[in-house]
Amino acid sequence: MSTTTVAAPVVPIATSTKTPDPLRAKRRRKLAQWGFLAPAVVFMLLFFGYPLVRNVVMSFQDYSPSTFFTGKAPFNGFDNWKNVFQNDLFGKALLQTILFTIGSLIGQFCIGLALAVFFTKRFPLNGVLRSLILLPWLVPMVVSGIVWRRILDQDTGVLNSFLGIFGVGDTPWLTSTSMALVSVVLVNIWIGIPFNMVILYGGLQEVPKELYEAAALDGASAWRTFRSITLPLLKPVITVVLVLGFMSTVKILDLILALTDGGPADSTQTLGTLTYQNSFVSLDFGAGAVVGNILILISAVFAVFYLRANRNEGK
Numbered sequence: 001m002s003t004t005t006v007a008a009p010v011v012p013i014a015t016s017t018k019t020p021d022p023l024r025a026k027r028r029r030k031l032a033q034w035g036f037l038a039p040a041v042v043f044m045l046l047f048f049g050y051p052l053v054r055n056v057v058m059s060f061q062d063y064s065p066s067t068f069f070t071g072k073a074p075f076n077g078f079d080n081w082k083n084v085f086q087n088d089l090f091g092k093a094l095l096q097t098i099l100f101t102i103g104s105l106i107g108q109f110c111i112g113l114a115l116a117v118f119f120t121k122r123f124p125l126n127g128v129l130r131s132l133i134l135l136p137w138l139v140p141m142v143v144s145g146i147v148w149r150r151i152l153d154q155d156t157g158v159l160n161s162f163l164g165i166f167g168v169g170d171t172p173w174l175t176s177t178s179m180a181l182v183s184v185v186l187v188n189i190w191i192g193i194p195f196n197m198v199i200l201y202g203g204l205q206e207v208p209k210e211l212y213e214a215a216a217l218d219g220a221s222a223w224r225t226f227r228s229i230t231l232p233l234l235k236p237v238i239t240v241v242l243v244l245g246f247m248s249t250v251k252i253l254d255l256i257l258a259l260t261d262g263g264p265a266d267s268t269q270t271l272g273t274l275t276y277q278n279s280f281v282s283l284d285f286g287a288g289a290v291v292g293n294i295l296i297l298i299s300a301v302f303a304v305f306y307l308r309a310n311r312n313e314g315k
Helices: 022-058 079-086 088-119 126-133 141-151 158-164 180-205 209-217 222-233 235-249 254-259 271-281 285-314
Strands: none
Touching (some): 079 285, 088 235, 141 180, 180 235, 180 254, 254 271
């Protein structure tokens, strides 16, 4: 007896012939990108964009303490700007800001670079010493200022007591118009050395060791090796350190307030402290906004320089 099997009918599987729309896919990618960027954009607009615009507008208004109660701040054109530029204290503060910034940057960079090169050598307690040098950078600047104010005190300061052992008289570090700015610069150098050292030390780790070995075989001196190999390869890092150091130094306020409060006789007054004095001491918010805008403009110029330098290095 034979059996026959009947094959089941084959049902064709439906396949979609619809091709994906490239424009729609591109649009979705764009929306996803903006979705990730949106929180950052909103944050920047709320906490940076609005205060910046508000500060610019305030510099053209007669903004006084009564404005907080009446809500009225009439526009006065360029009166605030004229008053600031005609004030002799503005020119003095601008000059002292330049001296303070240049002196701080030179000291921080030179000492930081020397320490970075020094710590590239292997020796016992290398890591421990590097960690200890970071302490000034970790301490809040106000705390550092208060501590150094006690150290530099003319009558009871530790520094004058130590120098007295060698017959040096009491030096008015913070109370002399000729010494106060120098003292503030030295304290700021002490605070900024760790930042420079850490960044430059990281850059030195990226310099190929083979180049140093080749220079040694050619009989190059240590200075020639540093000038011909280390500095050129470290140029991008140096640019970052100097620009970021400038932008953080030019607007310093808390350190100077803790040390000298802008005195004596305005000898340590800078644009940062002048902004504070106009706005919160004299309650002339329009003049304070003017000086603040000048600081923002100076920082913006160096930010553009930093971006252009990085772009040129990338090419």
